[in-house]
Amino acid sequence: MADPLSEALPSSIDELMSTYPIPNDDWLRAIVQAERAARELWAKDEADGKRRATRVTGITLAELGLAPKP
Amino acid sequence: MSNSSFSTKLPNLQLAWDSTSLGALKTCPRYYQLSIIEGYTGRTTNVHLAFGQHYHKALERYDHARCEGATFEEAQLEAVNQALSDTWDAARNRPWDSEHPNKNRMTLVRSVVWYLEEFRNDPIETVKLKSGKPAVELSFRWATDYSSLGTGESFLYCGHLDRLGQFQGGTYVCDRKTSRHLVDQRFIDGFSPSNQFAGYCLSANLTFSVPVKGIIVDGAQIAVTFTRFHRGLIEYSTSQLEEWYKGLGFWFAQAEFFARQAYWPMNEMSCNNYGGCPFKGICSLPPEQRQQWLENSFTKRTWDPLQVRGDI
Numbered sequence: 001m002a003d004p005l006s007e008a009l010p011s012s013i014d015e016l017m018s019t020y021p022i023p024n025d026d027w028l029r030a031i032v033q034a035e036r037a038a039r040e041l042w043a044k045d046e047a048d049g050k051r052r053a054t055r056v057t058g059i060t061l062a063e064l065g066l067a068p069k070p
Numbered sequence: 071m072s073n074s075s076f077s078t079k080l081p082n083l084q085l086a087w088d089s090t091s092l093g094a095l096k097t098c099p100r101y102y103q104l105s106i107i108e109g110y111t112g113r114t115t116n117v118h119l120a121f122g123q124h125y126h127k128a129l130e131r132y133d134h135a136r137c138e139g140a141t142f143e144e145a146q147l148e149a150v151n152q153a154l155s156d157t158w159d160a161a162r163n164r165p166w167d168s169e170h171p172n173k174n175r176m177t178l179v180r181s182v183v184w185y186l187e188e189f190r191n192d193p194i195e196t197v198k199l200k201s202g203k204p205a206v207e208l209s210f211r212w213a214t215d216y217s218s219l220g221t222g223e224s225f226l227y228c229g230h231l232d233r234l235g236q237f238q239g240g241t242y243v244c245d246r247k248t249s250r251h252l253v254d255q256r257f258i259d260g261f262s263p264s265n266q267f268a269g270y271c272l273s274a275n276l277t278f279s280v281p282v283k284g285i286i287v288d289g290a291q292i293a294v295t296f297t298r299f300h301r302g303l304i305e306y307s308t309s310q311l312e313e314w315y316k317g318l319g320f321w322f323a324q325a326e327f328f329a330r331q332a333y334w335p336m337n338e339m340s341c342n343n344y345g346g347c348p349f350k351g352i353c354s355l356p357p358e359q360r361q362q363w364l365e366n367s368f369t370k371r372t373w374d375p376l377q378v379r380g381d382i
Binding site: 032 | 146147150151154155158164165175176179180183184187295296
């Protein structure tokens with residue numbers, strides 16, 4: 001079951017970052033969490049010798065575990 | 071346009087210098103004339119300068135918040151909010167569109183978050199000044215021992231430091247740099263010797279009464295899909311700083327010589343450095359055609375080290 005924070009958020013980081021003013025700190029926290037998760041993904045790919053082709057901003061919050069999958 | 075950093079007695083003589091204007095003079099006297107004295111700049115905003123300013127401002131917000139007692143998480147949110155706020159184009163009601171794949175609002179926010187994660191347990195501690203205030207975002211301005219031979223006015227040196235930090239028993243000026251290119255030890259080595267950093271070290275020693283050992287550079291490679299960091303340390307001995315200061319006097323005398331002649335010659339050996347001088351096209355024209363092209367292709371701004379921050 002999705003938590004209330006996730007339900008209040010849009011589906012992608014692109015959408016989160018295309019909004020201003022930021023409605024509340026939950027949005028900021030989501031951006032930070034998404035970028036942290038993206039950094040971990042990138043670091044793992046680096047360690048595995050892979051080069052990540054997709055832009056992090058194209059990743060959905062669901063992929064990062066921050067929102068329920070549609 | 072009036073410029074408070076210039077002499078009123080000899081109008082083309084700059085008295086208050088920063089690393090940008092000094093660097094311009096050292097690069098090419100003609101470049102210095104066009105960009106600093108006459109203030110010509112490109113019609114479009116320099117995306118690299120804008121990105122660097124946004125990046126610095128967001129991380130300064132973090133430094134301040136931490137010094138005011140905020141937790142890491144709270145300060146990180148403030149930094150992200152600052153970056154988002156600064157890159158919102160209120161007039162068009164849309165995000166800042168840099169039209170650059172590496173340096174834009176998305177990569178800015180990512181770089182700020184990743185930087186703070188990378189140095190979450192930073193071994194560098196911010197210095198506390200004698201006033202009790204944290205040594206972040208420090209502006210400096212000091213009178214050199216040099217003065218104009220003709221007017222008697224003193225030359226000043228000014229600028230801004232990101233932070234003074236304590237690391238392994240020594241005090242360092244901490245500076246952040248962004249680049250599209252690979253950031254590694256070779257990138258750091260590119261700052262030694264450095265007009266900007268030698269000036270920072272000497273200025274920190276003189277204005278904040280802190281014996282500074284050198285510079286810590288946090289380089290950030292801003293790629294389309296990631297940001298990679300490399301921290302490097304550059305030490306400066308007293309004799310190196312004395313050498314830079316001696317050179318400073320030489321360049322002030324040169325600036326006065328040029329101002330008296332009202333002539334700033336080209337240094338053609340610099341035209342193709344760092345991707346090419348913005349005025350290369352102008353200088354390639356016959357002299358009688360240049361003014362018209364300058365006015366058509368560039369706009370004007372006032373470069374006043376006593377007013378603006380430009381040494382990103």
